[in-house]
Amino acid sequence: MSIMPNIIHWFRRDLRLADNPAFTAASQVSQGAVVPLFILDDNVLQSSRTSAARVVFMLESLRALDASLRAHGSRLIIRHGSPEQCIAQVIDETDAVGVYWNRDYSPFARQRDTIIEKMLRGRGVDVHTHKDAVIWEIDEILTKNNTPYTVYTPYARQWRARVEANPVLLAEAVLPGLQPVPDTLSSSAIPLAAELGFATQQLLPSGGEQVGLEQLNTFVHAQNAPGIHGYAEQRNFPAKPGTSRLSPYLRFGCIAPQTCLRAAHKAGFQQHGSETWVGELAWRDFYYQILYHFPHVLQRSFKSDYDKIEWDNNEVFFAAWCEGRTGYPIVDAAMRQLTAEAWMHNRARMIVASFLTKDLLIDWRWGERYFMQQLVDGDHASNNGGWQWAAGTGTDAQPYFRIFNPISQSEKFDLQGDYIRHYVPELQHVSASYIHTPWNMSQELQRQVGIHIGRDYPMPIVDHAMQRQRALELYKRARAE
Ligand SMILES: Cc1cc2nc3c(=O)[nH]c(=O)nc-3n(C[C@H](O)[C@H](O)[C@H](O)COP(=O)(O)OP(=O)(O)OC[C@H]3O[C@@H](n4cnc5c(N)ncnc54)[C@H](O)[C@@H]3O)c2cc1C
CATH class of the missing domain: 3.40.50.620 (HUPs)
Structure with a gap:
């Protein structure tokens, strides 16, 4: 005692x-x-x-x-x-x-x-x-009527105004000296993951506060990488190291959002890249307050109309999506990145989530659960928010009729196909002209680049144009009921 x-x-x-x-x-x-x-x-x-x-x-x-x-x-x-x-x-x-x-x-x-x-x-x-886990807490950013925001833009406007007006938020908490804990107090050893029944061969980032701080520092003061100043221009290209990759550190609090905000502030809030990056911290807070005020989103669509969607929920298609065998190279590259690294680029997350819901017509909850089972940064609030956004069922969702085309997304954000070739090695000799649609290669060309589409790499499992039409009908019907 x-x-x-x-x-x-x-x-x-x-x-x-x-x-x-x-x-x-x-x-x-x-x-x-x-x-x-x-x-x-x-x-x-x-x-x-x-x-x-x-x-x-x-x-x-x-x-x-x-x-x-x-x-x-x-x-x-x-x-x-x-x-x-x-x-x-x-x-x-x-x-x-x-x-x-x-x-x-x-x-x-x-x-x-x-x-x-x-x-x-x-x-x-x-x-x-x-x-601690957020910059502004659930009841700190409310509408004039004291209700939670359900749309990001006005939320973020107030979020930013408060950050800029509140320099106290930017002061760092200073830790005083610590007294030793009593010698008699026992502690279990920190177990190995295998001792808890978990095993993985994935290429994971190293955990811990020091690594997180170093990563933040590298991102903010990048010399050879785009870093925070190139963030606005580079963040959408999954082949480029254009984002901070701090999400697992933020997820486990190895680094505080306040520390990130302070670093961005030093880099200059008004700088385009810094301003855009800080906006992502606002998205993070936005989804926490949505989950807090509307906890039903973990089970159901935010907009209840969309609970009536009659999904196809084809298990064979779901397995092909999980394993990166859909025949759409950008989708497959992204899903294989998830398998290999337990992480996926944000643009790729949007593409695969749209593909699962709007092309394969599979319930967003299947994808949400699979992401949680895989991601090193898996977080209920951001994951649910991201899925409901992509499915068009959420708070600030893209309208249901705006459906990502996996081919044009691929051409826009991975023009040369570098991301695809990295994660889908079967396609490594396919040129940029066919990397987004390898099924369009003639038999002769396939022979020349050493691949047989349909045997070495799948034909597309669904036709995008047809599925897009079906998705529009399903969503429309759910809204009309
Ligand atoms: C379908 C889907 C599922 C997602 N699931 C998760 C998840 O489980 N956990 C998670 O942390 N993020 C999730 N996101 C958001 C985003 O994809 C990741 O936060 C981002 O890719 C992490 O990479 P980064 O650290 O390099 O991000 P940066 O671009 O450097 O952004 C900095 C930080 O801001 C936060 N952030 C960035 N974008 C978002 C966003 N759209 N929503 C909320 N916070 C954001 C993250 O904490 C991130 O580390 C999801 C997005 C989608 C579309």
């Missing part, structure tokens, strides 16, 4: 020390030790939506966090079990008088946190929660 009162900081999706509001606040007020606690929660680990890639990335980030804490004279306490029981145990073992955490906004997280808060208050333990 310690003499000075201890405080627990419960790490969840804020796996860093720098710029961590709840951890900093706990460290500032604690007269005893701050006990850094992370709970391996079976509800999350055993969910059918959890990806091996995220587990591997998270465990690596936990190792990095433990190393940073040790460098500060502390250490990470790991427990495995239900958060309610684990927190209660650690309170008993440390006599902690308070528990701090950064807020999360998914329905599952909110329900869990409400139960835990009630348990803690019932025991007379203080609870302090902080804003």
Whole structure:
């Protein structure tokens, strides 16, 4: 038992020390030790939506966090079990008088946190929660009538105005010295992913705060890559390193959105690239507030009319889409990137999501679930928002009659076919004139480039023009009912 009162900081999706509001606040007020606690929660680990890639990335980030804490004279306490029981145990073992955490906004997280808060208050333990995962919280950007925005543009206008008017937001939280946690306090070892039943051969980014900060730094001060200043021009071309690739770090809080905002501010908010990039952080916040205010989106369409769509839900087509065998090279390249790297370029995500819903006429929820099972940055709010946008069923969705043409998207955003050739090696000798439509090559040309379409690479599994017509009819019928 310690003499000075201890405080627990419960790490969840804020796996860093720098710029961590709840951890900093706990460290500032604690007269005893701050006990850094992370709970391996079976509800999350055993969910059918959890990806091996995220587990591997998270465990690596936990190792990095433990190393940073040790460098500060502390250490990470790991427990495995239900958060309610684990927190209660650690309170008993440390006599902690308070528990701090950064807020999360998914329905599952909110329900869990409400139960835990009630348990803690019932025991007379203080609870302090902080804003961290977003720049502006769910109730900070509202319409004049105090209702949530459901359209991005006016939301983003207010979001930006508040960022520009509020320099306090840009001040970095400074971490004071840490006291060691009691020696007697036990911790499980940070397991290997395999010990938790997860295995993957994917090429994943390294987890952790340091790597995330370095990546942000490289993006903002890029010399040889487009970086933040070239972002507006380059971000739509999946073959180019035109985006930050910070999404897994933001997903697990290895890096704070506030830190990103500060870096963009230093690069000059008014610069075109920086301004566009900051807009993506606004999209991120936008989808969190949508999920918070309209939690039904995880089960149903935001616009209920579209729940009446009679999807084809052809399982053979779904398998071909998952495996990158649709015969549309840009779609296949993107799906194979997902398989290989547990990540996909944003333009490619839009193309494959449109293709699944509007060309294969498969329910967007199938694609949404598959993405969650694969992505290293899989996040309920952004993933659901992205899927409902592409399917035309969501808040700020593109109108249902605007249907991506996978061939013209491919020609526009991968003109030379570099992205396609990288992920679809069967097509590596196909010239730029046929890379988007390899089925148009004559038999003779196919022989010359060493491929037989229909044997070595599939013929298109559906006809885009025909499916487009069918999609329009299905959507129209659903709206009319
Ligand atoms: C169908 C679909 C599913 C998606 N699923 C996810 C997901 O599960 N997790 C996820 O983080 N993003 C998701 N996105 C958004 C976007 O594709 C990724 O955030 C982006 O590709 C990540 O790459 P980056 O870090 O290089 O992004 P950058 O372009 O460098 O953007 C910086 C950050 O802004 C945020 N961001 C960028 N674009 C969006 C967006 N459209 N919506 C919300 N936040 C955005 C991300 O946190 C990103 O890291 C999805 C988009 C679509 C169309």
